[in-house]
Amino acid sequence: MKLHELAPAPGSKRERRRIGRGHGSGRVKTSGRGTKGQNSRAGGGTRPGFEGGQNPWTMRVPHKRGFSRKRFKILSQVVNLKALEKAFGAGDTVSLDLLKERGLIDDVSGQRPVKVLGEGALSKALTLQVHAVSASARQAVEQAGGTLALLPAKPKPEKTKRKKGPRVPVAAAAAAPEAAGEAAPPARDEAAAPAAEESSPAEAPER
Numbered sequence: 001m002k003l004h005e006l007a008p009a010p011g012s013k014r015e016r017r018r019i020g021r022g023h024g025s026g027r028v029k030t031s032g033r034g035t036k037g038q039n040s041r042a043g044g045g046t047r048p049g050f051e052g053g054q055n056p057w058t059m060r061v062p063h064k065r066g067f068s069r070k071r072f073k074i075l076s077q078v079v080n081l082k083a084l085e086k087a088f089g090a091g092d093t094v095s096l097d098l099l100k101e102r103g104l105i106d107d108v109s110g111q112r113p114v115k116v117l118g119e120g121a122l123s124k125a126l127t128l129q130v131h132a133v134s135a136s137a138r139q140a141v142e143q144a145g146g147t148l149a150l151l152p153a154k155p156k157p158e159k160t161k162r163k164k165g166p167r168v169p170v171a172a173a174a175a176a177p178e179a180a181g182e183a184a185p186p187a188r189d190e191a192a193a194p195a196a197e198e199s200s201p202a203e204a205p206e207r
Contacts, residue, residue, distance in 0.1 A: 019031040019032055074112075074113065074153075075112050076112065076113050076114070076115040076131075076132065077105045077106065077107065077112050077113070077114045077115070078115055078117055079099065079104050079105065079114060079115070079116050079117070079130070080116070080117050080118075080119040080120050081116070081117070081118055081119060081120040081121065081122040081137055081140055081141075082119060082120025082121065083104055083120070084116070084122060084124075084126060084128075085120060085121065085122055085123065085124065087102045087104060088124065088126055089124065090124040090125055090126075091124075091125060091126075092124075092126055092127070093126075093127040093129065094126050094127065094128045094129060094130070095129045096108040096114060096129065096130070096151075099114065110131070110151070110152075110153055113130075113131035113132055113153045114130045114131050114132070115130065115131060115132040115133065115134070116128060116130055116132070116133045116134065116137045116141075117134050117136075117137055118134050118135075118136030118137040118139070118140055121140070122140045122141060122144050122146075123144060124144060124146070125144050125145035125146045126141065126144070126146040127146060127147050127148075127149065128141060128146065128147070128148050128149065129149045129151060130148075130150065130151060131150065131151050131152075131153050132150065133148060133150070
């Protein structure tokens, strides 16, 4: 092969389509661009993603912009002092079950902690068994002669991953047949084998 014999692979090169070069070509007046319009002008056309002026898809779809702590937000169940004043008597113990029974809270599992706020007045000595208390509510309860017993919030269950089975060591795998009652093959003594071969007389070749 010589230099002047080199040629591109068949079909890899195509001639450029010539437009506006005679009526027989079919692309004369508008050169294949159609009649009028934005796409028929020199330098016309729109950028990728343009939707004619309406709100494009890239702005309609919500995006993650930065880090959000919304998933860690704790939704507390709020109970005010004025509600405790109406629902309980002097000397009562305010527990989660009683709060739910009297319609002040919905969840007693601890996933949504119960917090007492200081809106209203309290004139009765109550024993509060809740998860959290504001500073003003604490002051009002103590002034009325009540006590506080804060409960720990119930943590969310941790996700458990599937654990793989333990790896069986080689020695334990060899001892498995013996444990099952099967006779294990006798171990070969590597040091005694060469000595036995040397002590045995060599067989004479047959004539």
